[in-house]
Amino acid sequence: MKILLRVTAAVVLASSLVGAQTKVEPPKNSYTPAQDVELGRKAAAEARQQLPILRDDGVSSYLEGIGQRLVSAITPDMRHPEFHYTFEPVNVREINAFALPGGPMFVNRGMIEAAHTEGEVAGVMAH
Numbered sequence: 001m002k003i004l005l006r007v008t009a010a011v012v013l014a015s016s017l018v019g020a021q022t023k024v025e026p027p028k029n030s031y032t033p034a035q036d037v038e039l040g041r042k043a044a045a046e047a048r049q050q051l052p053i054l055r056d057d058g059v060s061s062y063l064e065g066i067g068q069r070l071v072s073a074i075t076p077d078m079r080h081p082e083f084h085y086t087f088e089p090v091n092v093r094e095i096n097a098f099a100l101p102g103g104p105m106f107v108n109r110g111m112i113e114a115a116h117t118e119g120e121v122a123g124v125m126a127h
Contacts, residue, residue, distance in 0.1 A: 044104035059109070082102075090109065095111045
């Protein structure tokens with residue numbers, strides 16, 4: 001009987017926790033998705049001119065795989081089909097990553113090297 005009570009209590013507690021999750025609301029944005037895409041496209045072009053992009057197919061594939069898994073986790077109410085997500089490695093030792101409006105993301109080599117797991121890389125990219 002004690003086991004049944006414990007199982008029942010665990011199920012009730014788990015179901016109440018699921019219902020208590022905070023609903024994520026997108027912040028107000030004065031730009032349209034199309035304007036975000038255009039701003040991001042221009043800023044990404046400037047970044048590519050100014051940053052030493054790492055031309056390594058293995059690293060690029062690694063980031064693309066993580067990035068696409070993150071994109072697939074975006075909830076339907078937060079998706080913008082006009083966004084084009086890209087994930088580019090930057091050949092810089094500093095630990096950093098940054099995203100631009102509309103989908104472009106740049107990830108420094110230093111962050112990838114400092115990470116102990118793919119989850120740590122994904123965590124920085126998702127922030």
